[in-house]
Amino acid sequence: MNLRIIATGGTFDKHYDPLTGTLSFRDSVLPAALQRARVTQEGAQACVFEALLALDSLDMQDTHRQQVLQSCQRAAEHHIVVVHGTDTMRETAAILGSAQLDKTIVLTGAMVPYLIDDSDAFFNLGFACAAAQLAKPGVYIAMNGQLFGWDNVKKNRELGRFEALR
Amino acid sequence: MNLRIIATGGTFDKHYDPLTGTLSFRDSVLPAALQRARVTQEGAQACVFEALLALDSLDMQDTHRQQVLQSCQRAAEHHIVVVHGTDTMRETAAILGSAQLDKTIVLTGAMVPYLIDDSDAFFNLGFACAAAQLAKPGVYIAMNGQLFGWDNVKKNRELGRFEALR
Amino acid sequence: MNLRIIATGGTFDKHYDPLTGTLSFRDSVLPAALQRARVTQEGAQACVFEALLALDSLDMQDTHRQQVLQSCQRAAEHHIVVVHGTDTMRETAAILGSAQLDKTIVLTGAMVPYLIDDSDAFFNLGFACAAAQLAKPGVYIAMNGQLFGWDNVKKNRELGRFEALR
Amino acid sequence: MNLRIIATGGTFDKHYDPLTGTLSFRDSVLPAALQRARVTQEGAQACVFEALLALDSLDMQDTHRQQVLQSCQRAAEHHIVVVHGTDTMRETAAILGSAQLDKTIVLTGAMVPYLIDDSDAFFNLGFACAAAQLAKPGVYIAMNGQLFGWDNVKKNRELGRFEALR
Numbered sequence: 075m076n077l078r079i080i081a082t083g084g085t086f087d088k089h090y091d092p093l094t095g096t097l098s099f100r101d102s103v104l105p106a107a108l109q110r111a112r113v114t115q116e117g118a119q120a121c122v123f124e125a126l127l128a129l130d131s132l133d134m135q136d137t138h139r140q141q142v143l144q145s146c147q148r149a150a151e152h153h154i155v156v157v158h159g160t161d162t163m164r165e166t167a168a169i170l171g172s173a174q175l176d177k178t179i180v181l182t183g184a185m186v187p188y189l190i191d192d193s194d195a196f197f198n199l200g201f202a203c204a205a206a207q208l209a210k211p212g213v214y215i216a217m218n219g220q221l222f223g224w225d226n227v228k229k230n231r232e233l234g235r236f237e238a239l240r
Numbered sequence: 241m242n243l244r245i246i247a248t249g250g251t252f253d254k255h256y257d258p259l260t261g262t263l264s265f266r267d268s269v270l271p272a273a274l275q276r277a278r279v280t281q282e283g284a285q286a287c288v289f290e291a292l293l294a295l296d297s298l299d300m301q302d303t304h305r306q307q308v309l310q311s312c313q314r315a316a317e318h319h320i321v322v323v324h325g326t327d328t329m330r331e332t333a334a335i336l337g338s339a340q341l342d343k344t345i346v347l348t349g350a351m352v353p354y355l356i357d358d359s360d361a362f363f364n365l366g367f368a369c370a371a372a373q374l375a376k377p378g379v380y381i382a383m384n385g386q387l388f389g390w391d392n393v394k395k396n397r398e399l400g401r402f403e404a405l406r
Numbered sequence: 407m408n409l410r411i412i413a414t415g416g417t418f419d420k421h422y423d424p425l426t427g428t429l430s431f432r433d434s435v436l437p438a439a440l441q442r443a444r445v446t447q448e449g450a451q452a453c454v455f456e457a458l459l460a461l462d463s464l465d466m467q468d469t470h471r472q473q474v475l476q477s478c479q480r481a482a483e484h485h486i487v488v489v490h491g492t493d494t495m496r497e498t499a500a501i502l503g504s505a506q507l508d509k510t511i512v513l514t515g516a517m518v519p520y521l522i523d524d525s526d527a528f529f530n531l532g533f534a535c536a537a538a539q540l541a542k543p544g545v546y547i548a549m550n551g552q553l554f555g556w557d558n559v560k561k562n563r564e565l566g567r568f569e570a571l572r
Numbered sequence: 573m574n575l576r577i578i579a580t581g582g583t584f585d586k587h588y589d590p591l592t593g594t595l596s597f598r599d600s601v602l603p604a605a606l607q608r609a610r611v612t613q614e615g616a617q618a619c620v621f622e623a624l625l626a627l628d629s630l631d632m633q634d635t636h637r638q639q640v641l642q643s644c645q646r647a648a649e650h651h652i653v654v655v656h657g658t659d660t661m662r663e664t665a666a667i668l669g670s671a672q673l674d675k676t677i678v679l680t681g682a683m684v685p686y687l688i689d690d691s692d693a694f695f696n697l698g699f700a701c702a703a704a705q706l707a708k709p710g711v712y713i714a715m716n717g718q719l720f721g722w723d724n725v726k727k728n729r730e731l732g733r734f735e736a737l738r
Contacts, residue, residue: 110358112401
């Protein structure tokens, strides 16, 4: 499969903290999600998981985006999924896109956390895992069942979905 | 998006019947799953859903497979996901593959029903929706995070996963 | 059954809002939860549901607690469950307790919202429904599988549970 | 709390087996359910869990019912919840009831397994835990939000609920 999944935080990975009553980060849900997807079951052609960051994407600074870029550059794999907050997913995608790596990098996230009822997260992860294996080298955003080029997408905040610019 | 999702039943779509204590079919879970995935939200580039069959794939006869083929042939869409039981997914894929339609057809299913805890169904659906949009025309099986050509796959029943033949 | 369930909001009833990324209130989850519990199925000895308030219990003012008291006073039922935020559950219980109604009133809530993975809400609701039917008239708090008199309980905020004072 | 929870199997505790496509028994879900209910959290007044049997209640023989009786007799606790299949819950309750132990024993179960979407199991467990602490010594069945004496209850198989005989 030759696939790397990089966690950076975002809505996808938020947990509810019963002591504070807020959503925050703990260990990523991704290892359990990949096992549930039967992607990482023992003996199967496993994908590699990397817990890079655990940030709300509104808290992401340039230095964090450089860390994501470096992870993608360093990766032995040519097919990469980056799980990222939706609010600045486009900004990180632009940094990755400008670097013109010879890899297929798909950013995805969720409108509702994986651990909350009616979440889109698990679907999006599946969609991104396929897109990262099948799309030609480049940087993409995968949300609401669509794949967008990194320079042709915006988040429609009123409707809670991603749309092509043109 | 130009995508058609065809339900045929299978483990993916089984419901628990509290009166009999068995798993059986009711209305497909797919319309709700696609809405949860935010694929079919109002105003978005919607995909088309078709409730064709509701069968355990062990109960599928040649006549049923011909119905699936006819649905694929008749479809205006060139990108098709067929949700199917895993036990004879390969047989249906072979019928569709032999017909050599100029469409991308991806069969998927689940090892655990969508409505049961820890199900792989929603991930598989996302994976198949991406593969149907991105893979070149042909017939494929999408399971456990991998895409297989219809003539290069078998179900490993001991391990509960799909594997390439070669 | 002769049971009334009064919703006032609290963690139990919080929904995730995908547009703001915060937890807030929409229609109460309680009607669906009671149906899932098979309490309100058609033809069964139904309980009565009352959507009174939808507040974080930290936002509850004396006037709101008086509304809860009035609902309990007015109710034809002698067995009442009040679903309430945990932070000021004790304060509302004290108001109800001081009123010395000849009814069994059980306040309950949740440490994790009903709609979030691993929530205690549904268990607590079941526990409270039994306690409201079985305990002698008085005002109680039902949390973490225990029933406390309204004047013998505190929330341990460090451990996230309710404890008896003595 | 002084409460014992005895698992005997039943619909409540069924798991989906992805290799056979059937519902069967593995380790009981009850320890995780009790932790989720925050009943057994560290430092709390814990209840005792006993994994006695893992049977479909249609497969329960007299010898199994004697085992349940012996567990109840031997238990140091005076408040006991027995998680049991619904089909012969009444038969086991009759055996326990005839023994006239000076304990409060509440049998409960589920119409839908704990691990399946929309299950009533977790509510029923909460209801039974309260009833076992609050009802006077005797043997009861707790289902669909009601508590029935062991000799005044039947399962209505058409409607999927328990009803009083008189």
